[in-house]
Amino acid sequence: AQTYPDWIWHNGEIKPWRDATVHVMAHALHYGSSVFEGIRSYATPKGAAIFRLTDHLKRLFHSAKVYDIAMPYTLEQLAAACRAVVKKNGLDKAYLRPVAFRGLGGFGLSAETPTDVAVAAWAMGAYLGDGVLELGIDACVSSWQRFAPNTIPAGAKAGGNYLSGQLIAREARRLGFGEGIALASTGLLSEGAGENLFLVFDGALHTTPVASAILHGITRHSLMTLARDAGIPVVERDMPREYLYFADEVFMCGTAAEITPIRSVDGKPVGAGKAGPLTRRMQELFFGLFDGRTPDRHGWLEPLDA
Ligand code: PMP
Numbered sequence: 001a002q003t004y005p006d007w008i009w010h011n012g013e014i015k016p017w018r019d020a021t022v023h024v025m026a027h028a029l030h031y032g033s034s035v036f037e038g039i040r041s042y043a044t045p046k047g048a049a050i051f052r053l054t055d056h057l058k059r060l061f062h063s064a065k066v067y068d069i070a071m072p073y074t075l076e077q078l079a080a081a082c083r084a085v086v087k088k089n090g091l092d093k094a095y096l097r098p099v100a101f102r103g104l105g106g107f108g109l110s111a112e113t114p115t116d117v118a119v120a121a122w123a124m125g126a127y128l129g130d131g132v133l134e135l136g137i138d139a140c141v142s143s144w145q146r147f148a149p150n151t152i153p154a155g156a157k158a159g160g161n162y163l164s165g166q167l168i169a170r171e172a173r174r175l176g177f178g179e180g181i182a183l184a185s186t187g188l189l190s191e192g193a194g195e196n197l198f199l200v201f202d203g204a205l206h207t208t209p210v211a212s213a214i215l216h217g218i219t220r221h222s223l224m225t226l227a228r229d230a231g232i233p234v235v236e237r238d239m240p241r242e243y244l245y246f247a248d249e250v251f252m253c254g255t256a257a258e259i260t261p262i263r264s265v266d267g268k269p270v271g272a273g274k275a276g277p278l279t280r281r282m283q284e285l286f287f288g289l290f291d292g293r294t295p296d297r298h299g300w301l302e303p304l305d306a
Contacts, residue, residue: 005089005091005120005122007089008020008120009084009119010117020118026101026102027105028103028116031109032158033067033069033102033159034102034159035064035067035101035158035159036063036099036157037057037060037096037098038097039051039053039082039095039098040093040094040095040096040124040255041092041096041121042092042301046303048086048092049290050082050083050096050304052300053079054075054079055218056255057078059157059216059218062155063157064100064115066156067156067158069102069115070115071115078119082096082119083305085120092304094123095122095255096119096120097119099118099159100117101116102114102115102116103115126258127257128260132261133259133260136260136275137177137179137252137260137262138262139177139181140172140180140181140267141180141182141241141266142168142181144164144180144182145190148185149211154214161215162194164182164193165194166193168181168193169193180193181265183241184208187240188238188240188241189244195217195252195254196214196220197250198223198250198252199250200249200271200278201246203232205224205282206236206243207220207224207236208239218255219257219259224236229297230281245266245270247270247271249276249277249278250270259283
């Protein structure tokens with residue numbers, strides 16, 4: 001069973017976890033009208049740091065703008081809330097979950113409701129299971145497609161989007177796979193249930209473009225930047241499903257999933273059927289940010305004690 005941390009930030013104060021509750025008639029519970037972030041903090045040689053905190057919170061504000069969810073706090077106030085809740089729970093390596101949602105105040109779809117805001121933080125290991133960062137996972141292509149452009153905006157990280165994510169993830173688990181990969185409405189590759197997708201061909205990284213109904217992942221952007229810094233070619237392009245079977249390597253990335261190698265897709269081995277050399281290299285570059293082996297050239301490590 002899940003154990004919960006002691007403290008949570010809710011509407012401006014830090015409360016005991018059990019007291020951070022909402023009403024059953026909150027708008028978001030019925031209509032998915034929430035926006036949220038997933039952020040990680042890491043213990044680094046220079047002290048605990050929250051990875052790209054400002055960029056995550058910028059995305060939260062962009063997501064809120066799409067749905068006209070009024071934000072009662074500034075980005076700086078939410079950054080302080082994120083730091084405070086990690087510290088109050090005595091954490092350094094943590095997963096942070098800021099969420100803003102339409103609360104109690106109206107039942108119509110276009111109701112103007114007050115916005116509730118919370119930030120939780122807890123210790124979290126590898127999202128897709130123990131040992132998967134080394135061993136990789138077996139993935140499948142989902143029978144569920146991602147939502148099409150201009151239906152539900154994939155670039156906004158809203159609670160309702162994760163109905164799609166749940167269909168993809170639950171189908172994959174039911175069939176015995178570690179994660180599902182969705183195709184876009186075009187039939188071309190999109191992303192995982194909660195992760196962006198990279199394929200490797202001849203030493204170059206290929207990733208699906210933002211037009212293919214993907215979240216504009218911060219890990220994806222970080223890996224593209226780290227690769228370019230290291231002289232590794234990066235190509236953003238549409239790819240058909242069968243490229244999953246042709247690729248030398250495939251991996252998924254996200255804040256929760258970090259860099260998870262994919263060792264097979266639809267029962268067919270990817271490359272040598274284990275984490276490939278460029279996947280390993282990207283893991284070294286990425287995790288190197290947190291143990292000091294990769295210089296933080298872009299100011300991504302935002303100190304917990306700021
Ligand atoms: N796609 C989806 C659908 C996601 O939920 C996530 C996780 N937030 C990602 C991609 C990866 O995004 P990020 O690297 O910003 O966590």
